[in-house]
Amino acid sequence: MRKGYFGDFGGQFVPELLMPPLKELDDAYRTIARSRPFLTEFGQILAEYVGRSTPLYRCPNLSAELGFNLYLKREDLAHTGAHKINNTIGQALLTRHMGKSVLLAETGAGQHGVASATAAAMLGLSCIVYMGATDVVRQAHNVQRMRLLGAEVRPVESGTKTLKDAINAALRHWIAGQADTHYCIGSVVGPAPFPELVRDFQSVIGHECRQQCVERFGALPDLVVACVGGGSNAMGIFHPFVEDREVRLVGVEAAGTGQPGCHHSASVTQGTPGVLHGTRTRLLQTADGQILPSHSVAPGLDYPGVGPEHAWLDASGRAEYVTVNDAQALAAFQALCRKEGIIPALESAHALAYVLEHRQAIEPGSNVVVNLSGRGDKDLGIVAEVLGV
Amino acid sequence: MASTLTRRIREAQAAGRKALIPYLPAGFPGLDEFWDAVAELDGAGADIIEIGVPFSDPVADGPTVEQAALESLARGVTLKWILEGLATRAGRLRAGIVLMGYLNPFLQYGMEAFARDAARAGVHGVIIPDLPHEEAADIRATLAASGLDLIPLVGLNTSPARLALYAKDATGFAYFVSVLGVTGERATLPQAVGARLAEAKRTFRVPLALGFGLKTPDQLAALGEGPDAVVFGSALITHLRAGGAPARFLEAWR
Numbered sequence: 001m002r003k004g005y006f007g008d009f010g011g012q013f014v015p016e017l018l019m020p021p022l023k024e025l026d027d028a029y030r031t032i033a034r035s036r037p038f039l040t041e042f043g044q045i046l047a048e049y050v051g052r053s054t055p056l057y058r059c060p061n062l063s064a065e066l067g068f069n070l071y072l073k074r075e076d077l078a079h080t081g082a083h084k085i086n087n088t089i090g091q092a093l094l095t096r097h098m099g100k101s102v103l104l105a106e107t108g109a110g111q112h113g114v115a116s117a118t119a120a121a122m123l124g125l126s127c128i129v130y131m132g133a134t135d136v137v138r139q140a141h142n143v144q145r146m147r148l149l150g151a152e153v154r155p156v157e158s159g160t161k162t163l164k165d166a167i168n169a170a171l172r173h174w175i176a177g178q179a180d181t182h183y184c185i186g187s188v189v190g191p192a193p194f195p196e197l198v199r200d201f202q203s204v205i206g207h208e209c210r211q212q213c214v215e216r217f218g219a220l221p222d223l224v225v226a227c228v229g230g231g232s233n234a235m236g237i238f239h240p241f242v243e244d245r246e247v248r249l250v251g252v253e254a255a256g257t258g259q260p261g262c263h264h265s266a267s268v269t270q271g272t273p274g275v276l277h278g279t280r281t282r283l284l285q286t287a288d289g290q291i292l293p294s295h296s297v298a299p300g301l302d303y304p305g306v307g308p309e310h311a312w313l314d315a316s317g318r319a320e321y322v323t324v325n326d327a328q329a330l331a332a333f334q335a336l337c338r339k340e341g342i343i344p345a346l347e348s349a350h351a352l353a354y355v356l357e358h359r360q361a362i363e364p365g366s367n368v369v370v371n372l373s374g375r376g377d378k379d380l381g382i383v384a385e386v387l388g389v
Numbered sequence: 390m391a392s393t394l395t396r397r398i399r400e401a402q403a404a405g406r407k408a409l410i411p412y413l414p415a416g417f418p419g420l421d422e423f424w425d426a427v428a429e430l431d432g433a434g435a436d437i438i439e440i441g442v443p444f445s446d447p448v449a450d451g452p453t454v455e456q457a458a459l460e461s462l463a464r465g466v467t468l469k470w471i472l473e474g475l476a477t478r479a480g481r482l483r484a485g486i487v488l489m490g491y492l493n494p495f496l497q498y499g500m501e502a503f504a505r506d507a508a509r510a511g512v513h514g515v516i517i518p519d520l521p522h523e524e525a526a527d528i529r530a531t532l533a534a535s536g537l538d539l540i541p542l543v544g545l546n547t548s549p550a551r552l553a554l555y556a557k558d559a560t561g562f563a564y565f566v567s568v569l570g571v572t573g574e575r576a577t578l579p580q581a582v583g584a585r586l587a588e589a590k591r592t593f594r595v596p597l598a599l600g601f602g603l604k605t606p607d608q609l610a611a612l613g614e615g616p617d618a619v620v621f622g623s624a625l626i627t628h629l630r631a632g633g634a635p636a637r638f639l640e641a642w643r
Contacts, residue, residue: 013492013519015449017544017569019551158455164446171448176570178546275493275519276446288467289497291445 004192006312012191014278018171021178024098026193032097033090033197045089046204049122050079052086054205056212056369061339067364070355071221072342072372073209073237082345082374083205083233084115088184090201092119095182102181103127106170108135108163109299110142111374112186117151119184127151128181130169132162139299142378160293163303167277187230188307191278195235195307202236209369210240217367223248226371227350228321229265229301231310233373242318249319251310252354254296258325263295267306268314268321281308297326297382298346300374328353330386333376345374346382392538393513394561397436397485398596398618407615409434409642410598411635412489412622414441414457416466418629424474426635427482433636434643435484439516439620440475442468442490449518451573453623468494468503472510479511487540487561489516500528504535514538514561522554529558538562545569545585552592563593565616568602573623575602583612590616606642 004010012022032038046052054074063070075083092103103120105127107113113129120127129146133155136143146153159165167190174183188195188202213221224241226234228251241247256264264270264284271282276291284292284304294304313319324332329346332353336344344352351370355362362368376383383389391399401408411430416423430438443458443466450458468490475486488507495503495517507515514537520528522541529539538561543552546569555563565586567578582599590597599612600620609615619642628638 011524012521013524014521015518016521016542016547016551016555017449017566019521019523020546020548158452159445159459168446168448172451172571175449176568178569274496275491277448278519283493285493285497287497288469289444289494290462291493 006309007315008273009279009281009308009311010192010195011280012278013275013280014171014191015175017175018191021174022191022193025182028094028098029193029197033094033200038093038097042090042093045093046086050085050089051077052204053208054078056209056216059340062335066359068362068366068368069217071367071369073205073369075205075233075371075373076342076344076348076375080115080118081377082111082115083202083236084112084186085118086204086236087186087198087201087232088112088115088119091182091184092123092125095125095184096123098182100180100182101125102177103184104170104173104177104181105184106130106163106166106186108132108166108302109378110135110139110146111300111378113151113153114142114145114149116184117146117149120151121149128173129153130156130166130173132160132166133157134161135163135166164291171277187232188235188309189230189277189279189305195279195309198232199235199239199309202232203239205233205236205371206238206240209237213367213369219367220244220247221369222366223250223362223368224371225250225252225351225354225368227252227301227347227373228268228306228310229254229303229347230305231307233371235307235309237371238313238319249313250354251319251321252350253321253323254298254301254350255323255325256295258327263293265294265296265301265303266323267304268310269323271306273311276305279308281305281311297329297386298350300345300347301350322354324350324353324357328357330383332356333383342372343376344372345376346379348373392561394437394485394487394538395595398562401436402617406643408436408596408598408618409639410437410439410600410618410620411435411625411639412439412441412620413625414443414454414461415471416443416461416464417457417626420464426629429635430639431482431484433639435639436618437485437487438482439487439489440471442471442488442494444491444494447491449571451571451623453626454572457626468498472506475510475512482511485513486511487514487516488512489518492517492519500531504532504537508535508537512537514540516540516542516564518542522551533560540564542566543589545579545581549588549592552589556592556594559593559595562596562598562618563589564620565589565597565599566601567599570601572601574604574627576604578602578608578611586612586616587614
């Protein structure tokens with residue numbers, strides 16, 4: 001496969017002015033990030049600071065009801081409450097090894113921004129986070145968290161004032177600030193080597209999960225399910241299973257309200273190939289190639305593109321991509337709260353919803369893993385509004 | 390045969406001046422006003438006119454160009470609209486015509502269909518800011534088959550080795566980005582521009598245009614011999630927004 005590509009997807013569609021810092025990053029990724037001292041330090045921070053490994057938890061009540069074993073990979077128990085921290089620690093550490101002092105990030109709902117601010121604070125870097133002006137208002141809590149952690153939050157007033165515009169702003173900033181700044185992208189998106197780099201840092205989820213499955217039930221899981229927005233938690237858990245053809249991999253996209261013609265975030269299942277943010281992937285776009293606004297009740301899934309490796313796993317048939325709508329995700333959210341005492345992120349609730357909706361099609365007694373990518377405290381405002389609790 | 394774009398720039402130089410390349414977002418300041426402005430710039434001595442193809446996510450542009458592009462999109466401007474408008478004027482414009490736009494709208498149009506329709510509409514070249522050398526080969530070949538130049542962009546951080554890569558394949562002209570940043574007017578240009586520009590000029594066989602950040606002609610004074618051509622976008626947009634006439638803007642640069 002061509003370097004930086006996954007089949008027909010991926011690449012480096014960026015202005016020439018960004019090629020030197022991408023080359024510098026690519027070199028660091030292939031040398032420093034794979035060196036023993038780096039990996040040792042990374043592993044130590046993940047263990048002592050992030051709290052890894054995260055548990056693989058068998059849901060006793062839902063498993064009894066469903067007739068198969070439902071396991072949750074508990075990324076919600078990682079520091080800052082989501083898997084995002086795995087990537088930001090990795091990239092912040094790499095930033096320091098590259099001799100740069102500023103960690104630049106974009107954020108939609110604010111989770112990646114908080115995880116970046118956290119990693120920057122811990123590793124002594126300064127942190128700038130671009131965030132769509134609309135999101136700054138919607139996610140005021142996370143803005144406060146970032147500021148408490150010492151990050152500078154810059155509202156983005158252009159375009160749709162959401163995540164995609166925050167990425168545009170971060171890329172623009174990086175062009176000018178490349179000498180001392182690393183762009184810590186928040187998902188498996190963007191130009192090469194970001195999709196591979198972020199996947200590798202997130203693969204700790206899948207590596208742990210694989211080992212935990214063997215320890216718990218002496219086999220690999222039958223089915224692994226994860227939600228897909230940009231797709232970093234899904235790539236993280238899928239990647240170590242890709243060669244194990246007997247493990248079914250299912251990526252769950254957000255269908256929005258599910259009404260015909262509604263805005264949604266299902267770029268693999270309903271998008272078309274195109275180029276955005278430096279990569280060729282599947283996009284929500286008009287016939288003229290303009291990017292469409294996306295929507296989901298889960299703010300972290302709200303992105304009109306998807307990581308190019310997901311587009312490839314879909315095209316090659318190795319993973320299946322499906323959709324779940326807002327109402328189904330909210331039902332799964334409530335089920336996990338009431339039956340297992342776990343408040344999941346609305347993003348992760350999409351993955352669980354797929355399992356609950358397709359329970360009939362899942363073999364009794366099989367072992368199913370859902371990546372519980374984050375906790376739901378951040379979503380209480382949205383849930384209160386929609387469910388009236 | 391030398392490309393029309395190369396020829397226009399060399400003609401200006403033969404007349405003892407730098408070639409002038411105004412950039413105007415398609416459909417700005419209004420659908421009809423845009424075509425009037427193109428005709429006026431052409432009549433006022435623009436050597437090449439760069440027409441911006443609007444895109445929802447223009448990562449190489451500053452706020453002035455982005456805002457104009459988003460307004461154009463809201464007016465319904467598409468690549469098809471641009472090509473149809475140009476086709477009705479084909480043969481009536483003296484200036485060379487270049488389309489500048491991000492890759493995705495061209496891809497969705499279909500690269501081969503675009504190259505064919507653009508050539509028929511009198512377009513001479515294309516600038517695609519998010520298409521670096523590594524990704525450009527197929528597209529360059531498709532454009533070349535219809536006689537269109539793919540204009541490369543290089544800048545202050547482009548190494549001699551990369552300059553040489555671009556120089557090997559360049560036709561028409563090359564575009565030197567004067568700042569490490571996005572489009573938009575700056576009061577002064579970075580110190581390093583003069584030396585880096587001279588190095589790029591030695592590397593390229595085709596003429597070199599300087600753009601991004603140009604506001605007034607005195608900015609060029611510090612550059613020594615300077616570029617073969619100058620591009621101005623944001624400053625022209627600002628001028629038009631303030632009610633200025635397109636031809637008046639060019640006068641200052643003649």
